[in-house]
Amino acid sequence: xxxxxxxxxxxxxxxxxxxxxxxxxxxxxxxxxxxxxxxxxxxxxxxxxxxxxxxxxxxxxxxxxxxxxxxxxxxxxxxxxxxxxxxxxxxxxxxxxxxxxxxxxxxxxxxxxxxxxxxxxxxxxxxxxxxxxxxxxxxxxxxxxxxxxxxxxxxxxxxxxxxxxxxxxxxxxxxxxxxxxxxxxxxxxxxxxxxxxxxxxxxxxxxxxxxxxxxxxxxxxxxxxx
Amino acid sequence: xxxxxxxxxxxxxxxxxxxxxxxxxxxxxxxxxxxxxxxxxxxxxxxxxxxxxxxxxxxxxxxxxxxxxxxxxxxxxxxxxxxxxxxxxxxxxxxxxxxxxxxxxxxxxxxxxxxxxxxxxxxxxxxxxxxxxxxxxxxxxxxxxxxxxxxxxxxxxxxxxxxxxxxxxxxxxxxxxxxxxxxxxxxxxxxxxxxxx
Numbered sequence: 243x244x245x246x247x248x249x250x251x252x253x254x255x256x257x258x259x260x261x262x263x264x265x266x267x268x269x270x271x272x273x274x275x276x277x278x279x280x281x282x283x284x285x286x287x288x289x290x291x292x293x294x295x296x297x298x299x300x301x302x303x304x305x306x307x308x309x310x311x312x313x314x315x316x317x318x319x320x321x322x323x324x325x326x327x328x329x330x331x332x333x334x335x336x337x338x339x340x341x342x343x344x345x346x347x348x349x350x351x352x353x354x355x356x357x358x359x360x361x362x363x364x365x366x367x368x369x370x371x372x373x374x375x376x377x378x379x380x381x382x383x384x385x386x387x388x389x390x391x392x393x394x395x396x397x398x399x400x401x402x403x404x405x406x407x408x409x410x411x412x413x414x415x416x417x418x419x420x421x422x423x424x425x426x427x428x429x430x431x432x433x434x435x436x437x438x439x440x441x442x443x444x445x446x447x448x449x450x451x452x453x454x455x456x457x458x459x460x461x462x463x464x465x466x467x468x
Numbered sequence: 469x470x471x472x473x474x475x476x477x478x479x480x481x482x483x484x485x486x487x488x489x490x491x492x493x494x495x496x497x498x499x500x501x502x503x504x505x506x507x508x509x510x511x512x513x514x515x516x517x518x519x520x521x522x523x524x525x526x527x528x529x530x531x532x533x534x535x536x537x538x539x540x541x542x543x544x545x546x547x548x549x550x551x552x553x554x555x556x557x558x559x560x561x562x563x564x565x566x567x568x569x570x571x572x573x574x575x576x577x578x579x580x581x582x583x584x585x586x587x588x589x590x591x592x593x594x595x596x597x598x599x600x601x602x603x604x605x606x607x608x609x610x611x612x613x614x615x616x617x618x619x620x621x622x623x624x625x626x627x628x629x630x631x632x633x634x635x636x637x638x639x640x641x642x643x644x645x646x647x648x649x650x651x652x653x654x655x656x657x658x659x660x661x662x663x664x665x
Contacts, residue, residue, distance in 0.1 A: 307490040307493050354601065
């Protein structure tokens with residue numbers, strides 16, 4: 243195909259002619275307008291739609307979406323904690339009975355484990371926690387009432403880990419952390435005054451139930467004397 | 469069409485798209501999850517930032533709505549399956565084989581619940597298996613059978629309700645890292661339907 247050079251002047255002369263041809267050429271192209279939208283030059287059954295209003299609806303839908311997401315999170319915050327608070331005394335470790343379908347601790351909580359739980363309340367001071375994590379599957383964790391996991395110590399296969407720490411309140415109004423003679427405990431700052439400590443132990447079989455329960459019974463959660 | 473009718477239809481459209489669309493999309497993102505907040509591996513869905521202080525709003529809503537207290541997923545992952553490997557809902561009317569092949573995390577736990585997270589009532593009072601209690605086949609595989617009536621091997625009763633959810637809790641730092649870094653998990657358990665009533 244011969245290629246001829248086009249000077250700028252020639253292009254300027256031909257431009258109006260090209261522009262006149264554009265609408266005709268565009269009409270020859272396959273229509274990309276979706277079928278359900280009004281086609282150019284036709285009166286559609288969808289003609290009643292105000293496209294500006296539809297755009298506003300999409301924008302408003304976005305606002306509803308964001309609001310609904312935050313409301314869903316805020317309205318149900320603390321649901322799990324409230325369920326636990328009903329059965330747990332403050333600042334005391336309690337070993338809960340094995341879960342069954344008629345006696346469940348929380349939804350979706352693994353049922354083949356034993357749990358020792360402590361609901362801590364820092365309103366009158368710090369709380370000391372000590373526990374042993376014995377094997378894989380064991381875990382010691384701290385949760386705020388809104389479900390945030392502040393701390394977790396997962397168990398290692400066949401390796402016992404003894405741990406002790408003091409949960410102290412944090413924030414500008416929080417009292418200073420306690421001084422304990424000779425204590426070298428780790429301090430964990432809790433952003434909330436209340437929360438829950440969970441020590442869980444998997445059940446390896448009925449034969450190990452008593453042993454597992456005894457290990458959980460050694461965990462402690464006590465208020466620190468000021 | 470009269471102007472009044474047009475205006476009325478437009479207002480109805482506005483409310484329908486805004487309220488209906490907004491609420492439905494929020495519900496979907498909170499319940500089922502999307503790429504923004506959840507990761508899917510076959511039938512299994514996990515919410516990687518569950519329990520973390522910096523969790524996104526969808527994950528937070530998902531966790532609080534289900535009244536859960538999840539462990540931070542740097543150590544542990546919780547996967548949920550509502551469908552089998554063909555995408556059909558898991559129901560107590562069908563039997564399933566959960567096949568764990570080359571699936572060898574430090575520790576795992578497989579439990580069955582109804583859609584609200586309640587344990588499924590059954591005469592055997594059995595609701596879960598874990599890596600210590602499940603029997604392994606001679607070839608190294610572990611197969612857990614989810615069925616209404618008793619089956620040989622690792623039988624997990626699915627009760628007489630309707631739809632059920634399988635929850636797989638995995639304690640494995642390597643897997644948790646792979647999920648967080650966008651990597652793939654090669655050997656997640658398969659959920660194979662073996663028959664229906």
